[in-house]
Amino acid sequence: MIDVAREADVSAMTVSNVINGRPGVSADTRARVLAAVSKLGYQMNLAARHLRSGRTGAVGLIVPDLDGMYYAQLADRLARSLERHGQHLALVRTGASRERELEAVSVGRLRMYEGAVISLLQVEAADLERLSFDTPAVFIGERPVPETVDHVMMDNVGGALLATRHLLSTGSRRIAIIGGSDDDRVRDMSTLRTRGYRQAHAELGVEVDEGLVLRIDSFTPKGGYQALTRLRESGVPFDGVFTLTDAAALGVLRALADVGLRVPGDVQVIGFDNGTETDFLTPRLSSVEPGNDVMAETVLDLLQRRMGLAGAGEDGEPRTHTMVPARLALRESTR
Incomplete structure (x- = not known):
């Protein structure tokens, strides 16, 4: 210097x-x-700079997995934005284990970071209320969190409503939902998106055949392929498919192609997440765009503000709970 x-x-x-x-x-x-x-x-010399300032420059991203497309693409968006602030992203994979989630959000672990972006699947809001978050943190995902933390959510119900409503409005009447769940004991992605699916049917007065609500072993191409294969083997007729993730939709498209069903001529297909791969499938996949870029920007804006205030010892601002609106990204797999 x-x-x-x-x-x-x-x-x-x-x-x-x-x-x-x-x-x-x-x-x-x-x-x-x-x-x-x-x-x-x-x-x-970032290491020397952080040593002098007492700051690590690291922001933790705590997520269930990294093999799914959604979290991988979220990590990329966050990492790129943080680099512009001279910070870096530290990834933590919990495997959706309750014990590992609790360890990841413990006070000792969170103090390794200047801030954290957290997605939990097993830990309950009551567990979080017993923890002290002196590290700035923003929660993402569907699980309920205490009012004392910031929370940014996608509109799962609204996005599913848009997707199913579009399939119904373009002629489909027997729409399979791949990954559906009606388990009222939990509030997760599957139950929320299934709620939107059912709401769209109710709005248009179309009855749901319960044989079209399919659980899934994993939200992966393999899981989508296996679910669609089970549906065909069951003999339940269908002319549309709403797949709760784009990753599973890849398997659905492959399964339909393997038996000679045309998309969208015979069966319309729509996914959810609007991942970067959707434009490169055959046919190009219609999907729900949950506001990926807006979510990443909102999360980082909140986090940067919290980190700045925490550094000044003035973080007394009220917490925010934000829902980012969804829209449809229509392509070749729907009419």
């Missing part, structure tokens, strides 16, 4: 202010410093 200061004919403090994006530096001086940085090939 001293070499940069000498090259730009400014103080080391001015160089520090420019590198860290602080205000109070003129445009000419900033340009001179950046030119010196470029000429000398200066690179910030």
Whole structure:
């Protein structure tokens, strides 16, 4: 840094202010410093910077798994945004184990990060109420959380309603739901999206054949393929498929192709998540866009604000619970 200061004919403090994006530096001086940085090939020593400041620069992402497309793509979105702030993402996979989820959100573990983005499947709100979150944290997902933490959710019910309503409005009357669940004891993605599926049928006065509500072993291409195969073997007729994830929809499309059923001519198919792979399938997959980019931006905006306030010792702001609206991304697999 001293070499940069000498090259730009400014103080080391001015160089520090420019590198860290602080205000109070003129445009000419900033340009001179950046030119010196470029000429000398200066690179910030993040480890030393974090050691001096007492901050790690790490934001934890605590999720059930990383083999599914949704969490992998969320991690990529968050990592790219954090890099622009000079921070990095630390991934924690819990395997949807209650014990590992509780360990991941324990005070000792969370203090390893400046902030955390957390998705839990097994831990209940009552468990979280007994924990003290002195590390800024934003929760995502469907599970209930205490009012004392920030929570960003996608509109699972509304997204499923849009998908099913579209299939019904374009002629399908016997719509299978792959991954459906009516278990009122839990509030998760499956139950919420099934609620939207049923609501759309009720709105249009179309009865649901319970033989079309299929549970799934895993929300993977293999799980979708196996569920669609079971449906065909059952003999229950269907002319539309709402698959609760795009990953499972990949298997559904393959299973339909294997038996010569045309999409969307014979069977319409729509997924959920609008992942980056949807445009590269045959046919291109229609999907529910749950606001992926908006969710990532909302999560990071909240987290950055909390981390800034926590650093200043002033985080007394009320917590927010935000639901991001969904929309349809219609492609070739629907009419």
